[in-house]
Amino acid sequence: MAHISAGIACSHVPAIGAAWDLGKDRDEYWKPLFDGFEFTKQWEKANKPDVVFLVYNDHATAFSLELIPTFAIGCGESFQPADEGWGARPVPVVEGAPELAAHIAQSVIEDEFDLTIVNKMDVDHGLTVPLSLMFGKVEQWPCKIIPFAVNVVQYPPPSGKRCYHLGKAIARAIKSFPEDLNVQIWGTGGMSHQLQGPRAGLINREWDNAFLDRLIEDPEELSKMPHIEYVREAGSEGVELVMWLIMRGALSEQVDLVHRFYHVPASNTAVGHLILKNRD
Amino acid sequence: MSEKIYADIPGTVIFDAEQSRKGYHLNQFCMSLMKGPNRARFLADERAYLDEWPMSEDQKLAVLARDYNRMIALGGNVYFLAKIFATDGKSFQYAAALMTGMSQEAYAKMMLGGGRKVTDPIGDVNQGRAG
Numbered sequence: 038m039a040h041i042s043a044g045i046a047c048s049h050v051p052a053i054g055a056a057w058d059l060g061k062d063r064d065e066y067w068k069p070l071f072d073g074f075e076f077t078k079q080w081e082k083a084n085k086p087d088v089v090f091l092v093y094n095d096h097a098t099a100f101s102l103e104l105i106p107t108f109a110i111g112c113g114e115s116f117q118p119a120d121e122g123w124g125a126r127p128v129p130v131v132e133g134a135p136e137l138a139a140h141i142a143q144s145v146i147e148d149e150f151d152l153t154i155v156n157k158m159d160v161d162h163g164l165t166v167p168l169s170l171m172f173g174k175v176e177q178w179p180c181k182i183i184p185f186a187v188n189v190v191q192y193p194p195p196s197g198k199r200c201y202h203l204g205k206a207i208a209r210a211i212k213s214f215p216e217d218l219n220v221q222i223w224g225t226g227g228m229s230h231q232l233q234g235p236r237a238g239l240i241n242r243e244w245d246n247a248f249l250d251r252l253i254e255d256p257e258e259l260s261k262m263p264h265i266e267y268v269r270e271a272g273s274e275g276v277e278l279v280m281w282l283i284m285r286g287a288l289s290e291q292v293d294l295v296h297r298f299y300h301v302p303a304s305n306t307a308v309g310h311l312i313l314k315n316r317d
Numbered sequence: 318m319s320e321k322i323y324a325d326i327p328g329t330v331i332f333d334a335e336q337s338r339k340g341y342h343l344n345q346f347c348m349s350l351m352k353g354p355n356r357a358r359f360l361a362d363e364r365a366y367l368d369e370w371p372m373s374e375d376q377k378l379a380v381l382a383r384d385y386n387r388m389i390a391l392g393g394n395v396y397f398l399a400k401i402f403a404t405d406g407k408s409f410q411y412a413a414a415l416m417t418g419m420s421q422e423a424y425a426k427m428m429l430g431g432g433r434k435v436t437d438p439i440g441d442v443n444q445g446r447a448g
Contacts, residue, residue, distance in 0.1 A: 051409060097396040101348040102341055122351055122403030190396055192333040229432075233395040234386060235439045236328030237413040238424060240432025265322050270435060273329050274395075302428040304410050 039137065039211050039218040042084065044284045046311040047170060049093060049225045051162040052304035054126050057169050070308060073298035074170045077312060080295065081171050086221040088134045088181045090207065091164055092283045093225045094189045098161035106153035107195050111184035112138040119159035128165050134181035137214055144210035150203050160184055167225045189226065189277045193264055200279045201260035204286020224284030230306035231272030239272040240307050246299060248278065249309055253294055256285040289316040328439040332394040340392020346370045347397035356404045385416050
């Protein structure tokens with residue numbers, strides 16, 4: 038049977054992708070950030086997943102205002118890196134896991150989470166930056182990837198509680214898939230950042246670190262945090278952090294912390310990163 | 318609309334259903350800039366390109382002035398507006414600095430110093446006030 042071996046949390050800033058693609062990762066500004074992922078790259082080689090279930094948000098790339106799905110699961114065979122206005126990132130095509138994705142979609146919808154099914158979409162930096170951080174520069178990604186897009190662009194995004202319980206439903210679905218697969222679930226986005234208006238540049242180091250503590254130790258309570266607290270304390274774009282609760286909901290109540298990293302700034306954003314080993 | 322619980326957050330417009338409705342054509346114009354030929358056509362004659370879209374005159378003027386706070390007030394969302402500053406060859410940090418009324422150098426320095434604190438006052442910004 039398929040099993041979830043680990044959960045990973047990680048921010049996804051476009052400037053990280055640009056720094057990486059332009060070979061600036063050893064520059065004084067970027068080095069401390071990329072150093073925080075050196076451990077992870079080695080760890081991923083030693084614990085290579087067959088599939089990554091990658092929770093991220095689209096940034097007005099695949100989904101314009103024509104269509105705004107709250108939860109969308111990518112069931113296609115492959116997904117192209119998108120041209121977001123700067124030209125497409127020079128990264129490998131994302132190979133999907135259509136059979137597992139279709140199984141998850143059916144199971145989770147029967148479990149009362151009404152997903153949107155997407156068979157064709159381009160994927161933006163929200164998905165490809167975490168892949169670069171975890172796997173480095175590669176000719177092809179080392180595993181299959183199921184993109185799972187969450188609306189956090191138009192307010193309100195789904196509640197933290199809804200996300201947390203969805204994570205549990207995703208875990209039930211993965212565990213009932215008959216093929217023997219090592220699956221990781223990643224939650225991306227955040228941490229504190231505000232990209233718009235006179236309050237842009239907001240960072241809340243204390244709040245972010247308390248969020249990390251609670252995500253590891255007491256996610257159920259954390260999942261009850263209302264959106265307004267994210268927006269006030271972590272900025273208008275900090276509300277992306279609800280996506281981390283999908284990842285955490287898919288793991289056991291108690292987890293083993295493998296790696297923790299926090300860095301300010303990456304352009305406008307606080308970057309947080311966790312590797313959590315699943316006990317289930 | 319009744320007062321929203323996030324209305325009192327300083328220097329912040331929450332892109333909710335109401336803003337999204339107001340900004341629909343503005344944001345969809347932005348989406349069109351994801352295609353290289355459209356970017357070239359826009360840059361060649363911005364006004365003519367904007368006139369192809371059923372946007373309000375205020376929205377068009379805000380785009381021409383690159384007044385991002387004004388665009389946000391008129392329903393723009395920063396991830397859509399990013400297509401405009403990407404077309405201009407500018408970064409997110411450039412645009413964020415502009416919206417705060419700080420120079421890019423001062424803004425970058427603030428970020429290196431740990432960013433804006435929740436308790437910090439919001440600067441006096443002229444962007445977005447006109448009209």
